[in-house]
Amino acid sequence: MCYYGTWATYRNGDGQFNVDHINTDLCTHLIYTFVGINDQGTVISLDPWLDLPDNWGRDNFRKFNALKQYKPSLKTLLAVGGWNEGSAKYSRMAANPTLRQNFITSATNMVLTYGFDGFDLDWEYPNRRDTVYGKADIDNFTTLMKELRAEFDKHGLLLSAAVAAVGSVAVLSYDVPAFTQYVDFVNLMTYDMYGAWDSVTGHNAPLHKGLGDENVAKENVFTVDLAVEWWLQQGCPADKLVLGVPLYGRTFQLSNANNNGVRAPASGAGIAGTWTATSGFLGYNEFCLKLKTENWDVRYDHLAKVPYAVQGNNWVSYDDPASIAAKIQHALQYNIAGAMVWSIETDDFRGKCAGDFPLLRAVNEALGKYSGNNNPSPTTTTTPRPGDTTTISQPAVTTTTTTTTAAPSTSVCQQSGYNPNPLDCNSFYVCVVVGSGQFVAHLIYCPATLHWDQQNLLCNYAHMVQCSV
Structure with a gap:
């Protein structure tokens, strides 16, 4: 979960x-x-x-x-x-x-x-x-x-x-x-x-x-x-x-850099992450970069079965x-x-x-559940729904999809997720990663009078969208 x-x-x-x-x-x-x-x-x-x-x-x-x-x-x-x-x-x-x-x-x-x-x-x-x-x-x-x-x-x-x-x-x-x-x-x-x-x-x-x-x-x-x-x-x-x-760690400020083991005196929250920006907290994505680019003393508590790391007055559990x-x-x-x-x-x-x-x-x-695959190709042709059949205040995608073969990132798929169709204002692609630089592209059509709005990621009225195709 x-x-x-x-x-x-x-x-x-x-x-x-x-x-x-x-x-x-x-x-x-x-x-x-x-x-x-x-x-x-x-x-x-x-x-x-x-x-x-x-x-x-x-x-x-x-x-x-x-x-x-x-x-x-x-x-x-x-x-x-x-x-x-x-x-x-x-x-x-x-x-x-x-x-x-x-x-x-x-x-x-x-x-x-x-x-x-x-x-x-x-x-x-x-x-x-x-x-x-x-x-x-x-x-x-x-x-x-x-x-x-x-x-x-x-x-x-x-x-x-x-x-x-x-x-x-x-x-x-x-x-x-x-x-x-x-x-x-x-x-x-x-x-x-x-x-x-x-x-x-x-x-x-x-x-x-x-x-x-x-x-x-x-x-x-x-x-x-x-x-x-x-x-x-x-x-x-x-x-x-x-x-x-x-999938994150907790950070402490050591009271004494020379007393830096587990249960060492601490004086409060430690370093914050670049993106999460919260003292005392580091996402793993933030801390693994620190371990990769900075000098940290990485240790292992063999009793608790978890690692921790020390750098000066900084102490991180992760x-x-x-x-x-x-x-x-x-x-x-x-x-x-x-x-x-x-x-x-x-x-x-x-x-x-x-x-x-x-x-x-x-x-x-x-x-025992990892298959080694990335996102699988869909087994149905039901449309992903920026909108649906309930009453909403914006245009909705209600039409069917066509699944193409794998397309390289240099063609229609510039990124994972929603991408504009360079040949048609009335449709867009949902791109799913299947390997290094490779995607499966799923072509999805907007309702006939609407254009794909890449900025807002929805099908929109034509006059609200800049499309020169």
Whole structure:
């Protein structure tokens, strides 16, 4: 399962990640993040220009779901919540039957309208942070999931929840056996176990108890193995449990550059990335470039089974393909459902350090699912949809496609994704990478009176488009 942080579309340069950067061959499920709720409990877009077609928006909901044309088995989910949404609105909504119904109705309508296959609830967290109703959140969360399940079953929709991983924290938020009976997947956020909020360095996602904690009681450390065991012991069905894998690292500022091991004193958040621009956080795509171009002392915690790196006062915890494989292989012994990643836009998706998506490929290989192929050719001729049959305020693509043979990047395909047809204003190509410099080009026609608008990536009125063909 692959979470996609849509805000990456606003990053600069090589950090920018759009829907057409997604390699569908590497994910069984794609999760679009995030939508939110208003004070009435209604699910709303947090970025209408990006998500929706109205007012010449980018219509990413539909573009995201159009990826299923290239992999019919792909499932897409829409995620609501996230850290920035807080807990208060969700605490109020879950406690009130009317607001819960507003939430359920609007969630169902949004999912069905835009072609998602399911919904992911990422309430961070019941009975924590700025909660309004405290411990009542626990039962209210279960009630919400029960009522969502009842409605979703009418439409054959998937339901998942992203949950706190560490037992000592999760016990404050969830009645595990009660709510898990209503979901298809429990997405375990087994990361952010240590970070710049701590006074000492620590690993973002240690598999086991690591260096510096040898004499600390097992129950007093945060680790991936203990999180998985806790959820299973509490009654979460193994075939619903999904292990979270971070595609990013956590950074610290050392208090003393000479005291630089695991659990060394730290004075706060460390370096920020070029594209993510957040102190204490580095995407793997950012850090692998630093490792490639700068001098870092790369080390390995043989107990925790994860790497870390030191440069002067900078201390970075991160994951590499080997540490990811170790985590997944350990979790698979419990016969869990699989793995999810947070999040695909911080992997080395452009292949600047090695091949593209090295961490996501490592996940697939550890799960035994990687075939070595890139995006497959579509097995249907259904059209990817910048628009659809619902009422929208812009022209829509409603006609059929013709699949051509592989075309080199020097012809119609200048890039992966949408490309103009140099011979016809009324059509465009969707180009899918199939090898080094090679694409499969899918020719798609706009409705007869419309022209392809490459700037806005939609079929538009002819007078709105500059086309000299």
